[in-house]
Amino acid sequence: MTRSETEPPPLTYAAAGVDDEAARRFVERIRPLARSTHRPEVLAGVGPFAGLFRLGAYREPVLVASTDSVGTKVKIAALMGRYDTIGIDLVNQSVNDILTVGAEPLFFLDYIASATLSEDEKAALVAGVASACREAGCALIGGETATMPDLYAPGDFDFVGFIVGVVERDAIIDGSRIREGDALLALPSSGLHTNGYSLARRVFSVGVGGDPAAERARLERVYPELSVSLGEALLMPHRSYLRELRPLFSHLKGIAHITGGGAIEGNVARMLPEGLAARIDRSAWEVPAIFRLIQREGNVPEEEMWRTFNMGLGLVFAVDPADVAALRSSVPEALVVGEVVRAEGQERVRVEYGA
């Protein structure tokens, strides 16, 4: 018996599912996308191991950072084979997270992990990121595209974003100036944004490991109350509120981004100082059809809907009642949805009819 007969076949990294050569090609391919987002502060051509960004002139700069994924909305994107919009979700949710303290975006990094996504699919993900970065004036200065066999099932991926912004220390919006009687205004959401997808997927049995063709067919259904297919409604990108709110920062006393962790009630509570509470009037806006459809199809209890989904509000902010008219004339979309009241007991936020 010769030695070669007893040896296992030679193993290579590529045979193990990781193709370094392809990875290098991919980095070259997405370079122009990243470059399209660059601002003069980006030091290009330096540091292959990191992104460099020269901070401009600030009196007392405070850096503001946040990280998040788009949750299992990736499952909807993968089923629909639509990879070009979910990067918009990724950037916009981060932009909204840091604008809650009055910060403007500086730069962004993304992380894509999958076992089998094609180069085209990954490039579409980055293209979505780049387009939202350009819109926000935020430089895409780095990222990682990880190939992870055995961790992600075929077609699956995770998609994570990191943002850094800046705010002058004396311009931080921290809720401390909120007073009893302040008005609560809101801007509409564009859909589920990036929260509640594990519940929504269960309701419609999509992305839960069933037959992909059947799951796809369910996403293609056009319910009469939606103007688009279920899949398109669920994939609607998370909108950014930067353009609307940036000019108003100095008038905003507190901003809550309505995301996971309790939706309206949980997130509005987070912006309120001790001793104050919020009453929000459910009749001040119409809950969009997609939420009522989810509720009906899943027989989801009303309170569970309000705890899980944004129910039509993407952002809630507190302002002096004297500023309401001026704010609404500059941002006509903004609705008065409630007011700040004295806290009684443990309850911080009550969403009710006729607040």
Next chain:
Amino acid sequence: MTRSETEPPPLTYAAAGVDDEAARRFVERIRPLARSTHRPEVLAGVGPFAGLFRLGAYREPVLVASTDSVGTKVKIAALMGRYDTIGIDLVNQSVNDILTVGAEPLFFLDYIASATLSEDEKAALVAGVASACREAGCALIGGETATMPDLYAPGDFDFVGFIVGVVERDAIIDGSRIREGDALLALPSSGLHTNGYSLARRVFSVGVGGDPAAERARLERVYPELSVSLGEALLMPHRSYLRELRPLFSHLKGIAHITGGGAIEGNVARMLPEGLAARIDRSAWEVPAIFRLIQREGNVPEEEMWRTFNMGLGLVFAVDPADVAALRSSVPEALVVGEVVRAEGQERVRVEYGA
């Protein structure tokens, strides 16, 4: 037939696999871990949607950012039920990435995604992050713990880090001062660090979807050439080089972190200016036993080993030959492994015997 008989059973977010109440408890539990890393620049108690960090006094600050995951090393951690060290990998690889341009860490954010990890397991992950952050003087100012049913298999998780550091613009190490004849020094790695795990897992058939008990038994084997079990050798944390290199930054002309994307050859090439190449002498250090074991068990071709693994070098840096003696006396671990030569043809880095 009453209406209740035709309705599906009520669905809740918790029934769909996402328990917001548990998520809130978890955030409270890890708060002291994050706080243990804080520096005076961290503005605590502000911004529930983002982390805030006051930048100190710099002449011309350049922010340096990087993101990465620990790759499929998570598979080894999960199989061994060891969640307390992999966070060290996550932080240290990021610290090393940004120190390549001479940056010092400021703050860090982590992202944990899984479907079924327990609170204890997730808290151990964050504890590892916090301990390495304290060691690096880096503040853990945010993070996200995502519960993603249907995306991650039971026991699986992904673990992503994001770091921001700072360097004065005129102190950036960018390789531009590297000259022909400069010495190449290296610091030893502590194991595979965070690269090549998909190949190593294939070689030993661990974390590839086989019977977990059998995979675990293979990790428990103690090979004669290793002083510890295979699993312990594979899980050895990625070491940080910050303590050793920070005092020397002004003497270092270029730094390559030996990670994915071509290991020694690929990463040393990245730090070299046009027209220059590197010759590295394989006999200058002994390749650690774990790499020879992987090679033997997997029958991995020699060149594939050098393309995929760090082979014992964690970091390579270029210095003036006149500085070598002083550098080696302050960092005795540093080995002279090669030199900078004129580039001939396409080849940038040659790793050979007797360079």
